[in-house]
Amino acid sequence: MTPLEMKRRKLRGGGNKITPQRIAILKAIDGIHSQFTPQELHRKLSAEHPEIGLVTVYRTLKLLAKSGLVCLMGNIGRSQSYARGPQQHHHHLICAGCDMVVDIPTCGLDELEKRLAHETGFTISRHHLEFTGLCRNCQAVSAGGLV
Amino acid sequence: MTPLEMKRRKLRGGGNKITPQRIAILKAIDGIHSQFTPQELHRKLSAEHPEIGLVTVYRTLKLLAKSGLVCLMGNIGRSQSYARGPQQHHHHLICAGCDMVVDIPTCGLDELEKRLAHETGFTISRHHLEFTGLCRNCQAVSAGGLV
DNA sequence: ATCCAGTTGAAAAGGATTTTCAACTACAGA
DNA sequence: TCTGTAGTTGAAAATCCTTTTCAACTGGAT
Known part of the structure; x- marks a missing residue:
């Protein structure tokens, strides 16, 4: 199929x-x-x-x-x-220069999530994590003074 | 002052x-x-x-x-x-029921951030982390069948 | 082949945010 | 204290994204 x-x-x-x-x-x-x-x-x-x-x-x-x-x-x-792609557990690394998105499959937040739930009494159902920066290309471009 | x-x-x-x-x-x-x-x-x-x-x-x-x-x-x-409050390094735990926001001062993502930067060649300038769930109050309310 | 619930495109409505613009005002300098 | 001006204001209009409405259309079950 x-x-x-x-x-x-x-x-x-x-x-x-x-x-x-x-x-x-x-x-x-x-x-x-x-x-x-x-x-x-x-x-x-x-x-x-x-x-x-x-x-x-x-x-x-x-x-x-x-x-x-x-x-x-x-x-x-x-x-x-x-x-x-399906909605699943993954996070994003986003380039502020060109909007490229890289998926991050692991985040290691389970521990923190458990601790938070315990400390606050919340039932935590999901989390969202996002890194922003510049990809290699856009670093080069901004270093060249074009941005 | x-x-x-x-x-x-x-x-x-x-x-x-x-x-x-x-x-x-x-x-x-x-x-x-x-x-x-x-x-x-x-x-x-x-x-x-x-x-x-x-x-x-x-x-x-x-x-x-x-x-x-x-x-x-x-x-x-x-x-x-x-x-x-000022824009500073902190994250949020948000209740989906009542929109209450709890600040999370620590996140322990520095390690992951470094690893990602190394693996992808990105220069990472910031990250955003958000947990969503139900606070104690709203858990009680939804358990009572009111939601 | 028929039928109908689900789907479509266009136009209008809705809602958040920004722009425009003429009137106003905080405040630096005389 | 007075004055000039650059920054600020509110209202209305413009913009942009998204959803709703509605009449015409169609996939697919019978």
């Missing part, structure tokens, strides 16, 4: 229909390797699928996130930010 | 003027012990200072954040979220 088939199946399982728009959106997302906003995805789509409206992109991303097929990462400025 | 005087001095130092609006806003912020949005602050202000416009609140918060007198925490839904 191809990855796309798996995704179709997962969508169908939730009682949703498989439409040409949704397939086009799923395919487009597969080709994006950094975080993206609904607007950016729509821009990317419009080359091959000018008939797909921005509203549909918003709706579909929301649906895909609910179905676990894309990952809602939070807000960049005013915009929602999504990323390819 | 009172805390307020210190803040006035800090503002003046940046070449900014001390206006009645800014003083009222600084005082109001001192009375808020959880995170707040510009809109919430404006609502709170409007009782005593109906003449202060929402736009001024937005502008002043931006100025205060730049001057290090309040702390811009990120976005809650679509809204910016601020908190009393």
